[in-house]
Amino acid sequence: xxxxxxxxxxxxxxxxxxxxxxxxxxxxxxxxxxxxxxxxxxxxxxxxxxxxxxxxxxxxxxxxxxxxxxxxxxxxxxxxxxxxxxxxxxxxxxxxxxxxxxxxxxxxxxxxxxxxxxxxxxxxxxxxxxxxxxxxxxxxxxxxxxxxxxxxxxxxxxxxxxxxxxxxxxxxxxxxxxxxxxxxxxxxxxxxxxxxxxxxxxxxxxxxxxxxxxxx
Amino acid sequence: xxxxxxxxxxxxxxxxxxxxxxxxxxxxxxxxxxxxxxxxxxxxxxxxxxxxxxxxxxxxxxxxxxxxxxxxxxxxxxxxxxxxxxxxxxxxxxxxxxxxxxxxxxxxxxxxxxxxxxxxxxxxxxxxxxxxxxxxxxxxxxxxxxxxxxxxxxxxxxxxxxxxxxxxxxxxxxxxxxxxxxxxxxxxxxxxxxxxxxxxxxxxxxxxxxxxxxxx
Numbered sequence: 143x144x145x146x147x148x149x150x151x152x153x154x155x156x157x158x159x160x161x162x163x164x165x166x167x168x169x170x171x172x173x174x175x176x177x178x179x180x181x182x183x184x185x186x187x188x189x190x191x192x193x194x195x196x197x198x199x200x201x202x203x204x205x206x207x208x209x210x211x212x213x214x215x216x217x218x219x220x221x222x223x224x225x226x227x228x229x230x231x232x233x234x235x236x237x238x239x240x241x242x243x244x245x246x247x248x249x250x251x252x253x254x255x256x257x258x259x260x261x262x263x264x265x266x267x268x269x270x271x272x273x274x275x276x277x278x279x280x281x282x283x284x285x286x287x288x289x290x291x292x293x294x295x296x297x298x299x300x301x302x303x304x305x306x307x308x309x310x311x312x313x314x315x316x317x318x319x320x321x322x323x324x325x326x327x328x329x330x331x332x333x334x335x336x337x338x339x340x341x342x343x344x345x346x347x348x349x350x351x352x353x354x355x356x357x358x
Numbered sequence: 359x360x361x362x363x364x365x366x367x368x369x370x371x372x373x374x375x376x377x378x379x380x381x382x383x384x385x386x387x388x389x390x391x392x393x394x395x396x397x398x399x400x401x402x403x404x405x406x407x408x409x410x411x412x413x414x415x416x417x418x419x420x421x422x423x424x425x426x427x428x429x430x431x432x433x434x435x436x437x438x439x440x441x442x443x444x445x446x447x448x449x450x451x452x453x454x455x456x457x458x459x460x461x462x463x464x465x466x467x468x469x470x471x472x473x474x475x476x477x478x479x480x481x482x483x484x485x486x487x488x489x490x491x492x493x494x495x496x497x498x499x500x501x502x503x504x505x506x507x508x509x510x511x512x513x514x515x516x517x518x519x520x521x522x523x524x525x526x527x528x529x530x531x532x533x534x535x536x537x538x539x540x541x542x543x544x545x546x547x548x549x550x551x552x553x554x555x556x557x558x559x560x561x562x563x564x565x566x567x568x569x570x571x572x573x574x
Contacts, residue, residue, distance in 0.1 A: 154529070154553055154569070155543030156372040313370070315531075317553035317569055321546045327371030330537045337370055337533035342560035349558035351565050353370070353533055 144282050145309035146215070148292040148299055149207040151176040151348075152313050153320045158296050161322040163219070168237055175318045179348040180204060190243060199345035207312070212285025214248040215277050217298030221250045221267065235259060236267060244293075247284040249277045251298055274301045296324040304333040306357035311337070315349045334358030360498050361525035362431070364508040364515055365423040367392040367564075368529050369536045374512050377538040379435070384453055391534045395564040396420060406459060415561035423528070428501025430464040431493050433514030437466045437483065451475060452483060460509075463500040465493040467514055490517045512540040520549040522573035527553070531565045550574030 152158050153176060160170030169176070180186050184195030185204045221236045236242060241262040249268045256269040270277040281290040292302055302308045313326075338354040368374050369392060376386030385392070396402050400411030401420045437452045452458060457478040465484045472485040486493040497506040508518055518524045529542075554570040 154567075155546065156541075161547070315567065317555040319543065319546060319549070319551050319553060321549065325372075327535065330371065330535060331377070333535070333537065335535050337535060339533040339560075339563060339565065342558060342565035344555075344558035344560075347555060349555065349565065349567050351370075351531065 144212075144285055144287055145289045146278060146292055146302060146307055147207075147211070147289050147310040147312075148294070148302075148308060149312040150294055150299065150314065150326065151180065151316055152326055153316055153318045153323075155319045155321065156325050156327060157320040157323040158294060158299075158326045159324040160320045163324070168219075170320075170323045172318070172320050173323065175320075176314075176316050179314070179316065179346065196346075199343055200348060200350070203312075203314075203343060203345065203350045207291070210288050211246070211291045212288030213246050213281040214244055214291045214293050215274075215281050215298065215302075216248050216250050216293040217295045218250060218252045219297070220293055220295045221252075235261065238265075241265075242267075247281070248293070249281045249284075251277055251301075274298070274305065275307070278302070278307055296326050296328070299326060300329050303335055303355070304330055306333075306335065306355075308355045310340075310352065311355050312350060312352040315351060317347065360428075360501055360503055361505045362494060362508055362518060362523055363423075363427070363505050363526040363528075364510070364518075364524060365528040366510055366515065366530065366542065367396065367532055368542055369532055369534045369539075371535045371537065372541050372543060373536040373539040374510060374515075374542045375540040376536045379540070384435075386536075386539045388534070388536050389539065391536075392530075392532050395530070395532065395562065412562075415559055416564060416566070419528075419530075419559060419561070419566045423507070426504050427462070427507045428504030429462050429497040430460055430507045430509050431490075431497050431514065431518075432464055432466050432509040433511045434466060434468045435513070436509055436511045437468075451477070454481075457481075458483075463497070464509070465497045465500075467493055467517075490514070490521065491523070494518070494523060512542050512544070515542060516545050519551055519571070520546055522549070522551065522571075524571045526556075526568065527571050528566060528568040531567060533563065 160173035163170040182196050185201045187195040242265040245264040247266050249270050252269050259267040336356045336358045340352040343350040376389035379386040398412050401417045403411040458481040461480040463482050465486050475483040552572045552574045556568040559566040
C-alpha cells in the first residue's frame with residue numbers, strides 16, 4: 143500500500159527551521175546547520191549535479207529516502223516566501239531553482255489557486271486549495287502505487303500527523319540547539335498518535351531514527 | 359576533571375514529563391511511558407532490589423550512567439510536590455521512599471531552607487537556597503573528583519545548560535508523543551551552547567544519544 147513518509151532534519155531541541163525565517167533566509171537563522179551532514183554526502187552532491195563528497199552511514203539513509211517515492215506533498219512556506227508575496231498568481235517558481243530536486247509531481251498546500259507549474263527534470267508543482275486530505279489523495283494517484291513523500295515544513299507535518307495520515311517518520315537528529323524557530327512537534331496535544339521505533343542509525347554529526355506512525 | 363552529567367528520558371516530541379503533573383502523578387499524564395524501557399531492564403530491577411528483567415543494548419547504557427558518579431543535583435519539583443506544600447519546613451521526604459536510588463549526596467535546588475535529610479542506603483538530601491552554581495560547587499566537593507549527576511527536571515537542566523555548566527547530556531529518546539508537558543529544551547534562545555554527538559545506540563523501544571556540551 144502506498145505510504146505517506148516524512149524524512150526530516152531536526153535539531154536536538156526539536157526545530158526544523160531556525161528563528162526569523164524570511165525571503166532571504168527561508169530556513170531561518172542557523173537553519174542551515176540542520177543540513178550540513180547531508181550536504182557533505184557524495185549521494186547528495188551527485189543528485190544535485192556535483193562531484194566529490196563523503197560516503198558514510200548516512201549514505202544509505204539518504205538513498206532510502208528516495209526509494210519507492212512517486213510524488214510529494216509540501217507546505218506552502220516550503221515553496222514560497224513566508225508570510226506572502228503574490229506568488230499565488232505571480233511568477234514565483236519556488237525556492238528550488240529551474241530544476242528542483244523532486245523529479246516528480248509535488249502538491250503544494252495553499253489557499254491561492256494557481257495553474258500547475260512544470261519545471262525541468264520531471265518536477266511539476268500542483269497547487270491544492272481544497273485541503274490536506276485532498277492533496278494527499280491527488281499525490282497518491284500520481285504516485286501510482288509508490289509512496290508519497292511529505293517534504294515539510296513543520297505545519298504540514300503537524301497537520302498530517304494530527305489527522306493520523308502519516309505512516310512513517312524519520313528524524314535526522316542533528317547535534318545543534320537552535321533555541322527558537324519552527325518546532326516540528328506542536329499542536330498535537332489532542333492527537334492520539336502512536337510511534338513504533340523501527341531503527342536508529344548513528345552517523346557522523348547526526349542520528350537517524352525511524353518510526354512507524356499509527357493512530358492510537 | 360569532575361563533570362556535570364545529565365542522562366534523561368525524553369519523548370520524541372521533547373517532553374521529560376507529561377501534562378498535569380500533580381502530587382498523585384509527579385511525572386504527569388503518560389509520563390510513565392518514558393521509563394518503560396528502563397524499568398524492564400534487569401540492571402534497573404537489581405538496583406531496586408528486584409529480580410528478573412531483560413538484558414539488551416540499554417543495559418550498558420544504564421550501567422554507564424551510574425559509573426563514576428559521586429553526587430547529584432536535583433530540581434525542587436523532582437523532590438517534592440509541584441507548586442507547593444510545606445515540605446520546606448515539614449516532614450516531606452521526597453518521592454523516592456526511605457531508601458532512595460541515589461546512594462550519595464543529592465543537592466536540591468530550592469528557595470526553602472531546610473536541614474539536611476539523611477535517608478537509608480547512603481542518600482542524604484541537602485537543600486541549597488543560594489543558587490544553581492553554589493549547588494553544583496557543593497556537589498562537586500561532595501563528589502571528590504567523581505562526576506556530578508544532574509537528575510532533572512526540565513527547569514534545572516535548562517538552568518545549567520543556559521549557564522554553560524552542563525558537560526554531558528544523554529537523551530534516552532522514547533517513541534512516544536506526549537503532546538504536552540514539561541519540555542526539556544525551552545528558554546534557551548539566548549544560550550550559546552554547542553553539542554557534539556559522542557555516540558548513538560539503538561535499543562528496544564529507545565534510542566540513546568550522547569552529547570558533549572560546550573559553550574559556543
